[in-house]
Amino acid sequence: MLEIEGLRKRYGGTVALDGCTFTVAPKRLVGLLGPNGAGKTTLMRCLLGLVVPDGGEVRWLGAPLDGDRGRRFGYMPEERGLYPSMRVAEQVRYFAMLSGLPSAAAAEATTGVLHRVGASDLSERRVEELSHGNQQRIQLAVALVHDPEILVLDEPFAGLDPLGVDQFGALLLDLAADGTTVLFSSHQLDLVQHLCQDIVTIDRGRVVLAGELEQLQRATAHRRVTVVFAEPSTTAWTTGLPNITVERADDRHVQLRLEADSDPDHVLRAARTAGSVLRFDYEPPSLEELFREAVGR
Numbered sequence: 001m002l003e004i005e006g007l008r009k010r011y012g013g014t015v016a017l018d019g020c021t022f023t024v025a026p027k028r029l030v031g032l033l034g035p036n037g038a039g040k041t042t043l044m045r046c047l048l049g050l051v052v053p054d055g056g057e058v059r060w061l062g063a064p065l066d067g068d069r070g071r072r073f074g075y076m077p078e079e080r081g082l083y084p085s086m087r088v089a090e091q092v093r094y095f096a097m098l099s100g101l102p103s104a105a106a107a108e109a110t111t112g113v114l115h116r117v118g119a120s121d122l123s124e125r126r127v128e129e130l131s132h133g134n135q136q137r138i139q140l141a142v143a144l145v146h147d148p149e150i151l152v153l154d155e156p157f158a159g160l161d162p163l164g165v166d167q168f169g170a171l172l173l174d175l176a177a178d179g180t181t182v183l184f185s186s187h188q189l190d191l192v193q194h195l196c197q198d199i200v201t202i203d204r205g206r207v208v209l210a211g212e213l214e215q216l217q218r219a220t221a222h223r224r225v226t227v228v229f230a231e232p233s234t235t236a237w238t239t240g241l242p243n244i245t246v247e248r249a250d251d252r253h254v255q256l257r258l259e260a261d262s263d264p265d266h267v268l269r270a271a272r273t274a275g276s277v278l279r280f281d282y283e284p285p286s287l288e289e290l291f292r293e294a295v296g297r
């Protein structure tokens with residue numbers, strides 16, 4: 001378990017972290033969310049020891065983290081740090097040796113990690129020749145070559161096409177399942193909703209929403225109902241239904257927001273008075289809605 005407790009960091013008059021507290025469970029893929037300027041990068045840098053917080057503590061397996069961060073953490077920064085003209089295996093081996101592995105062990109670790117990220121066949125290619133998705137794999141290999149217990153990634157999905165997102169997401173899920181604790185930041189909420197069991201949302205340096213996504217969704221009072229009619233219809237049938245707001249409507253689709261005490265049966269009965277109902281979906285709010293509510297804008 002990675003525990004972050006009361007982290008504070010100020011840059012002059014700017015408060016970047018304002019008592020940030022949450023835990024990251026092992027074997028879970030955790031999405032770190034927050035608007036621009038929320039403090040995500042500062043938080044990750046504090047975890048890695050690249051920024052010294054003004055207060056608070058980071059604990060791993062119950063003990064405060066100190067000088068052993070380099071060994072325990074793997075980091076994939078947003079700005080890619082690869083050498084474009086160097087060959088892949090040579091590059092990964094170089095970073096392995098920088099992390100302290102002797103030459104033979106670095107070579108062995110390189111072969112192992114390239115296999116792990118599905119890039120064995122790229123060993124002799126130059127980084128500049130690779131697609132963005134494959135460069136990401138190599139960047140991940142560099143972050144993993146010393147076999148860290150905790151992997152921290154800053155916007156790892158930025159710029160990847162949908163196929164690249166799927167492949168990279170599958171890699172992170174495998175790593176988490178194998179026991180690595182994985183925390184990554186992202187602005188792509190649909191992707192985080194799809195991939196992560198747990199999320200942490202920070203805003204203005206504080207945690208505003210954290211926990212298991214399903215539980216957070218269940219705990220929210222309101223629900224979303226989408227009604228699809230067989231024939232064009234209006235929304236006149238919704239008038240008078242208590243605690244309901246029409247969010248979106250076109251000729252056959254109506255999307256409604258139901259507050260806690262509204263009854264979906266009642267809504268369905270009302271919809272049927274307006275026409276033949278092809279589909280009736282009753283869902284908890286999406287991560288995007290939870291996020292908007294938590295950051296209040």
Ligand code: ADP
Binds near residue numbers: 034036037041
């Ligand atoms: P995020 O990654 O969520 O966008 P950051 O951690 O980069 O947020 O920034 C949090 C706040 O701290 C912002 O207001 C940012 O301008 C400020 N900040 C971050 N790093 C520095 C720095 N090195 N010097 C001054 N201000 C900084």
